[in-house]
Amino acid sequence: MARIAVTDGMADDAVLILQEAGHEVEFLEKNDQINGFDAVVIRSATKMTNQAISSAPSLQIIGRAGVGVDNIDLVAATNAGILVCNTPSSSTQSVVELTIGHLLASTRHIPAADRDLRSGQWTKKNLKGTELYGKRLGFIGFGRIAQGVGNVAKALGMELHAYDPYLPFEIANEHGCKLHKNVEDLFRNCTHISVHCNLTDETHHLINSRTLSLMPGLGADGTNCGNHIVSCARGGIVNENDVLEALQNGTLSSCALDVFESEPETSHLILQHPKFHGTPHLGAATYEAQKRIGFEMANLLINFFNGITPKSVVNKDVLN
Amino acid sequence: MARIAVTDGMADDAVLILQEAGHEVEFLEKNDQINGFDAVVIRSATKMTNQAISSAPSLQIIGRAGVGVDNIDLVAATNAGILVCNTPSSSTQSVVELTIGHLLASTRHIPAADRDLRSGQWTKKNLKGTELYGKRLGFIGFGRIAQGVGNVAKALGMELHAYDPYLPFEIANEHGCKLHKNVEDLFRNCTHISVHCNLTDETHHLINSRTLSLMPGLGADGTNCGNHIVSCARGGIVNENDVLEALQNGTLSSCALDVFESEPETSHLILQHPKFHGTPHLGAATYEAQKRIGFEMANLLINFFNGITPKSVVNKDVLN
Numbered sequence: 001m002a003r004i005a006v007t008d009g010m011a012d013d014a015v016l017i018l019q020e021a022g023h024e025v026e027f028l029e030k031n032d033q034i035n036g037f038d039a040v041v042i043r044s045a046t047k048m049t050n051q052a053i054s055s056a057p058s059l060q061i062i063g064r065a066g067v068g069v070d071n072i073d074l075v076a077a078t079n080a081g082i083l084v085c086n087t088p089s090s091s092t093q094s095v096v097e098l099t100i101g102h103l104l105a106s107t108r109h110i111p112a113a114d115r116d117l118r119s120g121q122w123t124k125k126n127l128k129g130t131e132l133y134g135k136r137l138g139f140i141g142f143g144r145i146a147q148g149v150g151n152v153a154k155a156l157g158m159e160l161h162a163y164d165p166y167l168p169f170e171i172a173n174e175h176g177c178k179l180h181k182n183v184e185d186l187f188r189n190c191t192h193i194s195v196h197c198n199l200t201d202e203t204h205h206l207i208n209s210r211t212l213s214l215m216p217g218l219g220a221d222g223t224n225c226g227n228h229i230v231s232c233a234r235g236g237i238v239n240e241n242d243v244l245e246a247l248q249n250g251t252l253s254s255c256a257l258d259v260f261e262s263e264p265e266t267s268h269l270i271l272q273h274p275k276f277h278g279t280p281h282l283g284a285a286t287y288e289a290q291k292r293i294g295f296e297m298a299n300l301l302i303n304f305f306n307g308i309t310p311k312s313v314v315n316k317d318v319l320n
Numbered sequence: 321m322a323r324i325a326v327t328d329g330m331a332d333d334a335v336l337i338l339q340e341a342g343h344e345v346e347f348l349e350k351n352d353q354i355n356g357f358d359a360v361v362i363r364s365a366t367k368m369t370n371q372a373i374s375s376a377p378s379l380q381i382i383g384r385a386g387v388g389v390d391n392i393d394l395v396a397a398t399n400a401g402i403l404v405c406n407t408p409s410s411s412t413q414s415v416v417e418l419t420i421g422h423l424l425a426s427t428r429h430i431p432a433a434d435r436d437l438r439s440g441q442w443t444k445k446n447l448k449g450t451e452l453y454g455k456r457l458g459f460i461g462f463g464r465i466a467q468g469v470g471n472v473a474k475a476l477g478m479e480l481h482a483y484d485p486y487l488p489f490e491i492a493n494e495h496g497c498k499l500h501k502n503v504e505d506l507f508r509n510c511t512h513i514s515v516h517c518n519l520t521d522e523t524h525h526l527i528n529s530r531t532l533s534l535m536p537g538l539g540a541d542g543t544n545c546g547n548h549i550v551s552c553a554r555g556g557i558v559n560e561n562d563v564l565e566a567l568q569n570g571t572l573s574s575c576a577l578d579v580f581e582s583e584p585e586t587s588h589l590i591l592q593h594p595k596f597h598g599t600p601h602l603g604a605a606t607y608e609a610q611k612r613i614g615f616e617m618a619n620l621l622i623n624f625f626n627g628i629t630p631k632s633v634v635n636k637d638v639l640n
Contacts, residue, residue, distance in 0.1 A: 117599070
């Protein structure tokens with residue numbers, strides 16, 4: 001029997017599975033009382049810093065219920081012999097749907113239109129949009145989620161382009177996606193860019209004044225559709241100050257963000273721009289994704305405490 | 321050379337084509353000065369009542385730049401020997417995209433989330449959504465637009481259902497869509513309903529307390545996703561008072577409307593409900609659709625004044 005701490009919530013059904021397997025599950029408000037626990041299950045809100053990790057010598061495994069692990073000090077975890085595991089595929093469909101929703105909400109002014117209606121204004125004449133059909137969608141990173149977005153975008157009549165230095169050409173090809181050799185080429189070719197990479201030193205502020213200035217504004221079908229950015233990936237990849245300036249000077253026609261460099265974000269001026277709209281990190285915030293994530297995490301932990309190494313170990317060095 | 325009045329605007333390129341063909345184009349604010357014109361081009365804002373039609377004995381043709389003709393008294397036009405023609409396919413893709421955008425904006429709370437962010441609130445915990453994947457999308461009317469929406473919805477993993485008494489079973493079958501024999505069956509089977517029929521006596525207030533009460537709330541995949549209504553078709557098919565009540569009592573989890581019974585709508589209480597969002601009749605409000613509509617209408621009028629009967633005559637009796 002293992003003691004499992006849960007700091008950012010977990011689906012009820014998943015907790016039940018753990019308990020039925022004989023494990024003790026305790027919900028904690030913070031991660032400063034995790035000493036004595038064998039495992040901790042976190043989402044994106046809990047920061048597993050070197051200090052937090054050092055405070056709990058009992059920990060054997062950190063379970064990230066979700067995908068991104070930039071809130072975990074992987075080096076500290078590895079040095080302490082702690083496995084870090086995530087649930088990489090459980091939230092894919094939810095993020096795919098939110099990304100398509102944000103793209104269409106941007107190009108058809110849905111949040112702005114609703115804002116106007118609520119204030120008693122019928123602003124049809126100011127709200128002419130553009131179609132996604134016939135335009136080029138550029139993916140920064142072309143993993144599972146981007147491939148899923150690509151599948152829907154193709155049904156909407158978009159051309160797929162990507163920059164992903166880690167992806168074999170054949171995979172992009174299978175999905176009917178043109179792979180570009182450098183990120184500048186992607187920006188030069190695409191009026192619509194969707195971010196789907198991890199946050200790393202390489203991708204930090206990759207969306208900035210310089211890269212935005214390369215975007216064509218003119219759609220592949222000849223429509224003067226402007227440039228559009230959407231990110232449901234990770235805060236910090238988009239330079240929010242640069243995007244705000246690009247919205248102000250017309251370089252960008254819209255920007256939709258689900259993730260922010262500093263979360264919770266409630267005060268950045270970009271939130272107030274009429275051509276911006278945002279959601280508070282809702283990529284995996286569906287009943288379906290949370291249920292799948294919970295099941296995946298519960299099974300992973302049960303297997304782990306039965307001596308089976310999870311497939312989704314992020315810090316593989318710890319296994320050496 | 322014909323004299324053509326335009327009351328609700330027309331794309332510049334299309335006006336140029338008409339002028340280059342030798343016709344005179346005049347923009348009017350209202351339709352009370354159309355006497356003396358051979359043709360009038362309208363969108364949805366101009367009402368061509370019996371009185372308006374009687375006031376202009378010179379009229380030979382009414383061009384509806386768009387689809388719906390419920391703003392035109394077809395009997396009066398037919399009696400006066402005036403052809404009524406529309407541009408049925410030019411706006412299809414734009415309406416398809418807006419419909420998918422509204423569906424996703426509803427299920428992922430995009431306008432509500434943006435509203436909260438703008439007011440400085442990070443309400444992630446209140447905004448859990450549901451996936452479209454695995455749910456049943458019920459179409460009321462399964463013509464060109466619904467078929468286009470269905471194509472994208474399939475890519476999102478939805479099951480397609482429809483009620484359309486005028487559609488041959490084979491057409492629905494080709495699109496992988498299950499056709500229901502009565503509208504009650506459609507409501508009983510579908511958690512998500514999208515309206516794509518014309519406004520007629522038969523469809524007036526078809527979405528009402530009784531039909532809404534039949535919806536299952538429980539998704540086909542077992543998710544407790546609630547019930548969702550979207551309409552980018554025509555005002556008057558949805559009973560807005562009944563929908564508001566259904567949002568208030570929990571029968572409905574969301575409603576998104578692009579069309580309203582009384583347009584411009586700026587005061588109905590439904591506009592203020594947190595689970596409602598709307599757009600001011602933006603279905604065809606894209607640069608692409610307006611350009612296609614303009615070209616289609618310009619060519620139709622040029623052909624008509626060269627003695628060629630347009631294919632898209634709505635009041636076919638006038639040809640007898």
